[in-house]
Amino acid sequence: ADKVTLQLKWVTQSQFAGYYVAKDKGFYEEEGLDVDIKPGGPDIAPEQVIAGGGADVIVDWMGGALAAREKGVPLVNIAQPFKKAGMELVCPKDGPIKTEADFKGHTLGVWFFGNEYPFYAWMNKLGLPTEGGKDGVTVLKQSFDVQPLIQKQADCISVMTYNEYWQLIDAGFKPEDLTVFNYTEMGNDLLEDGLYALGDKLKDPAFEEKMVKFVRASMKGWKYATENPDEAAGIVVENGGQDENHQKRMMGEVAKLIDNADGKLIPAAYERTAAALLAQKIITKEPEGAFTTVITDKAIK
Amino acid sequence: MTEAATNLAHPQAASAGLFSRIAAGSVFPVVSILAGLVIVWYVFAVILNGPFQRDLDRRAGETPGFVEFVGKTWSQPKPTLPAPHQVAANFFENTFLRKVTSNRSLVYHAWVTLSSTLLGFAFGTALGILIAVGIVHFTSLDRSLMPWIIASQTIPILAIAPMVVVVFAAIGITGVIPKALISTYLSFFPVAVGMVKGLRSPELMHLDLMHTYNASASQTFWKLRVPASVPFLFASMKVAVAASLVGAIVAELPTGAVAGIGAKLLSGSYYSQTIDIWAALVAGSVVAILLVTVVGIVGNIVERSMGGRPA
Amino acid sequence: MEFLERASLQPAQQTVVEARKLGLTFQTGDGPVQALSDVDLTIKKGEFVSFIGPSGCGKTTFLRVIADLEKPTSGTISINGMTPEQARQARAYGYVFQAAALYPWRTIERNIALPLEIMGISGVDQKARIKRTMELVNLSGFEKKFPWQLSGGMQQRASIARALAFDADLLLMDEPFGALDEIVRDHLNEQLLELWKRTNKTICFVTHSIPEAVYLSTRIVVMSPRPGRVTDVIESTLPHERPLDIRESPEFLAIAARVRDGLRAGHSYD
Amino acid sequence: MEFLERASLQPAQQTVVEARKLGLTFQTGDGPVQALSDVDLTIKKGEFVSFIGPSGCGKTTFLRVIADLEKPTSGTISINGMTPEQARQARAYGYVFQAAALYPWRTIERNIALPLEIMGISGVDQKARIKRTMELVNLSGFEKKFPWQLSGGMQQRASIARALAFDADLLLMDEPFGALDEIVRDHLNEQLLELWKRTNKTICFVTHSIPEAVYLSTRIVVMSPRPGRVTDVIESTLPHERPLDIRESPEFLAIAARVRDGLRAGHSYD
Amino acid sequence: MSGLKLSWQAGLALLFCVAAAIMLPLAGAAAPYSGGTTALIFVLVAGAALASALPVPNLISAAILFVGAHGAAWLLIAGITGNEGTARTSFFLLIIAGWLLAWRCVTVLSVLRPVDRLANTLLRLLIPVIFGAWILILWEAITRGAGIPFVLLPPPSAIGVRLANSLPILWADVNQTIFKSVVAGYILGCGAGFATAILADRVPFLRRGLLPIGNMVSALPIIGVAPILVMWFGFDWPSKAAVVVVMTFFPMLVNTVAGLAASGHMERDLMRTYASSYWQTLFKLRLPAAAPFIFNALKINSTLAMIGAIVAEFFGTPVVGMGFRISTEVGRMNIDMVWAEIAVAALAGSVFYGAIALVERAVTFWHPSVRGG
Numbered sequence A: 001a002d003k004v005t006l007q008l009k010w011v012t013q014s015q016f017a018g019y020y021v022a023k024d025k026g027f028y029e030e031e032g033l034d035v036d037i038k039p040g041g042p043d044i045a046p047e048q049v050i051a052g053g054g055a056d057v058i059v060d061w062m063g064g065a066l067a068a069r070e071k072g073v074p075l076v077n078i079a080q081p082f083k084k085a086g087m088e089l090v091c092p093k094d095g096p097i098k099t100e101a102d103f104k105g106h107t108l109g110v111w112f113f114g115n116e117y118p119f120y121a122w123m124n125k126l127g128l129p130t131e132g133g134k135d136g137v138t139v140l141k142q143s144f145d146v147q148p149l150i151q152k153q154a155d156c157i158s159v160m161t162y163n164e165y166w167q168l169i170d171a172g173f174k175p176e177d178l179t180v181f182n183y184t185e186m187g188n189d190l191l192e193d194g195l196y197a198l199g200d201k202l203k204d205p206a207f208e209e210k211m212v213k214f215v216r217a218s219m220k221g222w223k224y225a226t227e228n229p230d231e232a233a234g235i236v237v238e239n240g241g242q243d244e245n246h247q248k249r250m251m252g253e254v255a256k257l258i259d260n261a262d263g264k265l266i267p268a269a270y271e272r273t274a275a276a277l278l279a280q281k282i283i284t285k286e287p288e289g290a291f292t293t294v295i296t297d298k299a300i301k
Numbered sequence B: 001m002t003e004a005a006t007n008l009a010h011p012q013a014a015s016a017g018l019f020s021r022i023a024a025g026s027v028f029p030v031v032s033i034l035a036g037l038v039i040v041w042y043v044f045a046v047i048l049n050g051p052f053q054r055d056l057d058r059r060a061g062e063t064p065g066f067v068e069f070v071g072k073t074w075s076q077p078k079p080t081l082p083a084p085h086q087v088a089a090n091f092f093e094n095t096f097l098r099k100v101t102s103n104r105s106l107v108y109h110a111w112v113t114l115s116s117t118l119l120g121f122a123f124g125t126a127l128g129i130l131i132a133v134g135i136v137h138f139t140s141l142d143r144s145l146m147p148w149i150i151a152s153q154t155i156p157i158l159a160i161a162p163m164v165v166v167v168f169a170a171i172g173i174t175g176v177i178p179k180a181l182i183s184t185y186l187s188f189f190p191v192a193v194g195m196v197k198g199l200r201s202p203e204l205m206h207l208d209l210m211h212t213y214n215a216s217a218s219q220t221f222w223k224l225r226v227p228a229s230v231p232f233l234f235a236s237m238k239v240a241v242a243a244s245l246v247g248a249i250v251a252e253l254p255t256g257a258v259a260g261i262g263a264k265l266l267s268g269s270y271y272s273q274t275i276d277i278w279a280a281l282v283a284g285s286v287v288a289i290l291l292v293t294v295v296g297i298v299g300n301i302v303e304r305s306m307g308g309r310p311a
Numbered sequence C, D: 001m002e003f004l005e006r007a008s009l010q011p012a013q014q015t016v017v018e019a020r021k022l023g024l025t026f027q028t029g030d031g032p033v034q035a036l037s038d039v040d041l042t043i044k045k046g047e048f049v050s051f052i053g054p055s056g057c058g059k060t061t062f063l064r065v066i067a068d069l070e071k072p073t074s075g076t077i078s079i080n081g082m083t084p085e086q087a088r089q090a091r092a093y094g095y096v097f098q099a100a101a102l103y104p105w106r107t108i109e110r111n112i113a114l115p116l117e118i119m120g121i122s123g124v125d126q127k128a129r130i131k132r133t134m135e136l137v138n139l140s141g142f143e144k145k146f147p148w149q150l151s152g153g154m155q156q157r158a159s160i161a162r163a164l165a166f167d168a169d170l171l172l173m174d175e176p177f178g179a180l181d182e183i184v185r186d187h188l189n190e191q192l193l194e195l196w197k198r199t200n201k202t203i204c205f206v207t208h209s210i211p212e213a214v215y216l217s218t219r220i221v222v223m224s225p226r227p228g229r230v231t232d233v234i235e236s237t238l239p240h241e242r243p244l245d246i247r248e249s250p251e252f253l254a255i256a257a258r259v260r261d262g263l264r265a266g267h268s269y270d
Numbered sequence E: 001m002s003g004l005k006l007s008w009q010a011g012l013a014l015l016f017c018v019a020a021a022i023m024l025p026l027a028g029a030a031a032p033y034s035g036g037t038t039a040l041i042f043v044l045v046a047g048a049a050l051a052s053a054l055p056v057p058n059l060i061s062a063a064i065l066f067v068g069a070h071g072a073a074w075l076l077i078a079g080i081t082g083n084e085g086t087a088r089t090s091f092f093l094l095i096i097a098g099w100l101l102a103w104r105c106v107t108v109l110s111v112l113r114p115v116d117r118l119a120n121t122l123l124r125l126l127i128p129v130i131f132g133a134w135i136l137i138l139w140e141a142i143t144r145g146a147g148i149p150f151v152l153l154p155p156p157s158a159i160g161v162r163l164a165n166s167l168p169i170l171w172a173d174v175n176q177t178i179f180k181s182v183v184a185g186y187i188l189g190c191g192a193g194f195a196t197a198i199l200a201d202r203v204p205f206l207r208r209g210l211l212p213i214g215n216m217v218s219a220l221p222i223i224g225v226a227p228i229l230v231m232w233f234g235f236d237w238p239s240k241a242a243v244v245v246v247m248t249f250f251p252m253l254v255n256t257v258a259g260l261a262a263s264g265h266m267e268r269d270l271m272r273t274y275a276s277s278y279w280q281t282l283f284k285l286r287l288p289a290a291a292p293f294i295f296n297a298l299k300i301n302s303t304l305a306m307i308g309a310i311v312a313e314f315f316g317t318p319v320v321g322m323g324f325r326i327s328t329e330v331g332r333m334n335i336d337m338v339w340a341e342i343a344v345a346a347l348a349g350s351v352f353y354g355a356i357a358l359v360e361r362a363v364t365f366w367h368p369s370v371r372g373g
């Protein structure tokens, strides 16, 4: 069987259920692939791993991938399973922030490590400086968890719809206690989990063929996972995911971001992402050849 | 006073019952100090969990009495500071009630961490001693290497740990070795610094004696410098073994947090399971105590066999 | 014994130590200290030379220069025609320090074995030598004790045993018998004379006891301090064969008186 | 001086040290060592008692018991009617160790100041005492040197100065003059006698020199080893006033002969 | 002494030269080296290796080696720049030959004993500088020669450029991390470890109870503690200082306890004869005797404090600080910035350590390890 190594962006959880399901259900095997799924973690940069030859394909956010492209890692999006972004900014209802107009002079928790681009794009759009002060917002580098909100160290914090949001609920917040700014709903979303491979390797037809098979099987996995969320969550837990209930809930939320599991990149979303990154000078020139639809076209007919 | 005196007069008699005496002698103080800490801990749990509990109650429109309120701060599912009994229950459950092979067992995770700690500690001690030997014997090394060793230690380990893991994975080395190397990186330094001091600590008269015998560098090393450095070595090794454990835990994060105390800490914090974090911290501390104690006991045995005079 | 043959092979007049205008100044934070100045001295093979002089006059320093533990700052010195360094490398001498300098982590026996180990002497031979020298200094029975379990005098004897255990041709002894009572001292004096005569060793011996110096030596070097220099060199006219009661003989007393005068003169410079 | 008055106030016959059936056994890895056995001794105020005996017979151990540095394993001992511990806490004695035990991080001057600092003596007074005792032991000019910059004898003198700097009524001196030459030794002997007579101190003095013991003491305790015990106590019949040449007197020589016999007898037990 | 005396380094360098000549060219396809340059490189390396064997004074020999090694390295790296990833075996052989010559140069320099104080100080600086320069040269040559991806490991030259261009940011980060977190945490942590050791020494009850608990603190892994401390002490520097306190506490505790046991028996007996109080004995005997151990801890802690403060910033900070910058820039693939921060951290840490080492020399001048053992 052909070996393929997949590097995830984060630890094993339902966010990556499709891949685990594809492996567990033998979809990869059917395609003649032997897939090794490497979980990520804080400060594991998948872009670095693939540049070092530690993976054939990675799960990455487009902001990080395009930034890496400019640094000489020729990442190409070969499939985009997540059609919508899951990131949101939440604030307690009894706090000072009710609308975008209230941000001035307040403290917001933001994830860095390549996850900060949507936030800065948004603030850019609102015209709010991020250096603190009365007329801007103070940015905190937010840690793994939702403590800053509970501790009131920040007025709003970043959450994923499928993860940290539920931790707030678990901690005793009710949905009606929270004001939610959802990036997708605001039209500020940047593309999240996509599959990326190295451009120069893709020039090799054999590798391209392998990726076609990989994407086909992966999307089959995603389809299965969205249709059988509880079983998928079970598979994730077997592979090291923590807290079965939480994974089930996560699977349900992730399914909402997947849409119809065809993995096709929507060019408009790509354009918007690239433009936002350009506007913030995260990338300096219009990216070229940063995505290909060839793989998904071949994989999903 | 009396005790010290009897020790002087009867070192042998004193040492006979040493183990039982230490056991009998330190259990009570440790327990009573721990008890004091636990009380302080409970108080802090109320203070730290209080504000959030108040918010919760306010949102729920409840106004609990003091006792009920305190009880609630001690039983939050995701407290800022879990109460001792919450941690104890979690620790007990995950240590004794799970099969040791299960990946929910703290024993299992502790074992994973311990194995790379020990490997890294062994490498680190060996490397530290090697470097110290080089530095003490070659002026060119003392002058050229030492500044860079110091500089190397200021590199934040967490910044390079992922890179180390990535680079090793790229050349096909995974598992315990990369983790052990990070432990090595953290543990060799205290040993190197301590041993440089220790190997240079023999009295001049003792060195002169070796000089009159025209002893070779290696003879002076083995017969004089090494024995003289023993107190420094063991003090350093205690620090190194603790650093090694920290290194092993740090190194567990970028490997995808699959197993080990570090993985428990990470997944705990990732899901805000503060109780899990604390239980893992307790497990880490227990491992640390064991390691430091073992190094201490070995140190005592060595010093005794070297004619160490009871203090 | 092997020593007898060796002794007879060598011309008795061979020079062992030759110091010319030797000077040594220590640099201290508090200004220089001149420990030795203009020391001229020749010691021939088979001599027993005692050094006597007020405390701080440079006796130890002179022995340390011979032993290559201190580098002279002026003048020259040669040992067996070599530099002190070469002589040390040839393991030409045994040194008994003024303080015992035993290693605290070794038992007495292992302390005495130390130079033997370093010089690569076989285990069996080591055992025999340790036994012999420990008997010589009356320490049998204390083989397994650690230094701190011994009295001051016993420690000093252990350090003498350590220096005697390997048969160096040149012995440098810095107040070896300072902490011993008269009886043991007499006994060891006899033993040392005996050893010296048998093996034709050259011995440089620092002492504070005038009778001891006179009883043992073929030559007595009297030194005086600040700066340390040789003020008198007294040839002993005593016969080679010296029973203990020679110390009551008028000849002995005459030499002792001369040494005492020299010593007193040194003190008057203070 | 203040001491004179104090001396005249106290009855001469007050008991300072009283040992009854005193025994001390060290436990070593190698079996027990009986360092003292059945020692009975009474020392009165103002006495000068010398201890003499073969190396390892327990002299140091006995002084250490008095000083509360070692606890006897049998028998009793009292110092000024108190336990050794109480006496120590009352700072009843000054102790000169067999080895110098100077602190390497202090200059000689600061080493001598150490007990004065501890006993809370004022800065001005400290300076005066340091100057006086350093002169007494002939170390003036070496105030600012560190111990390792001094010769062996100079270190020993510094340690004597340190013990004399604070005026304890009881002095315990363990071979204080071992590393000194005859001239300095004679000088210090005279100084010590002078001090003793002036201040009516009680002095316990370990020495290996028979003449020294006889010259200085009012009583000489001869000990013998394994197990260490007192074999003879010799009262000196010499007058209180002792010029140096008293050492040639027949009375002196008679006492010395008796001590030597006692010593020799001790050795025969070996 | 007359005749040639070829050191092993020079001999090996010559051997590598020959091997490199056999395996020419230096680089593939693009052929960045003209014949002249190639010849010059060989002349420099082989010439210096041979010249070092001549019986000339050490200083001259060192100078020749210095010029040969660094000239060759400069030419080699200048050529490969812009043609990354094309280097052949021959290139690496020559770089290693250059390194061997530099090693020889350092060896020759370290036996020099200039009488002049200034020259001596300069020499003491020059030796580690050459050593360090070669770490950088090898790094540069390998990353450029083998074409290692920039996001994995940028060449030092790129890091240097980045460093020079980001001084204001770096200064702000140093100010936040070192002057606030490290300094405060270091003082408190060392102080607490020291005080605990004394307390444990003074009160036997605490000795038996506190020391095991001190051991417990030793392993509180920074990863577990940092989030908690951020929770307790907020996002700003106090939480980082708290992490530093936790990290530096244990080494100080252990070393102080060992040091307090280090004074000699006779020295302690002396104090006993003075019926010296606990504190008098402590200050006049046991602490001076413990000083070498305490400085040991101060030195180890100086670097631990840096690591602790930087790593703690991974767990939530305001958007300034060395740890913040490192973790953020890794995510942005600005690996050169990451290394620029690391370089600054290394420099600051070395200065910190060096300062403590100087104080140590002054305070423990009497210890054999300082007096020269």
Ligand SMILES: Nc1ncnc2c1ncn2[C@@H]1O[C@H](COP(=O)(O)OP(=O)(O)OP(=O)(O)O)[C@@H](O)[C@H]1O
Pocket (backbone or CB within 6 Å): C026, C027, C028, C033, C034, C035, C053, C054, C055, C056, C057, C058, C059, C060, C061, C062, C098, C228, D148, D149, D150, D151, D152, D153, D154, D179
């Ligand atoms: N390392 C040193 N640094 C500075 N001065 C020193 C050093 N060693 C010795 N001296 C000085 O040199 C002089 C001679 O010392 P030395 O030890 O040779 O005397 P000595 O004759 O052996 O005396 P003693 O009989 O007391 O042992 C003394 O004044 C001493 O202070």
Ligand SMILES: Nc1ncnc2c1ncn2[C@@H]1O[C@H](COP(=O)(O)OP(=O)(O)OP(=O)(O)O)[C@@H](O)[C@H]1O
Pocket (backbone or CB within 6 Å): C148, C149, C150, C151, C152, C153, C154, C179, D026, D027, D028, D033, D034, D035, D053, D054, D055, D056, D057, D058, D059, D060, D061, D062, D098, D228
């Ligand atoms: N700490 C100890 N542990 C075990 N044995 C000891 C200890 N101290 C002394 N001894 C033993 O006790 C005996 C008496 O020793 P002590 O030091 O009192 O002799 P001393 O009369 O002072 O001899 P010297 O004249 O040689 O100094 C010796 O046999 C010695 O080995």
Ligand SMILES: Cc1ncc(C[n+]2csc(CCO)c2C)c(N)n1
Pocket (backbone or CB within 6 Å): A009, A010, A015, A042, A111, A112, A113, A115, A143, A144, A145, A160, A163, A193
């Ligand atoms: C340091 C850190 N970075 C990001 C997240 C949040 N997070 C969790 S999963 C995910 C999407 C990755 O595909 C993101 C952004 C975090 N909790 N901690």
Ligand SMILES: [Mg+2]
Pocket (backbone or CB within 6 Å): C059, C060, C061, C098, C174, D151, D152, D153
């Ligand atoms: Mg001397």
Ligand SMILES: [Mg+2]
Pocket (backbone or CB within 6 Å): C151, C152, C153, D059, D060, D061, D098, D174
């Ligand atoms: Mg004694």
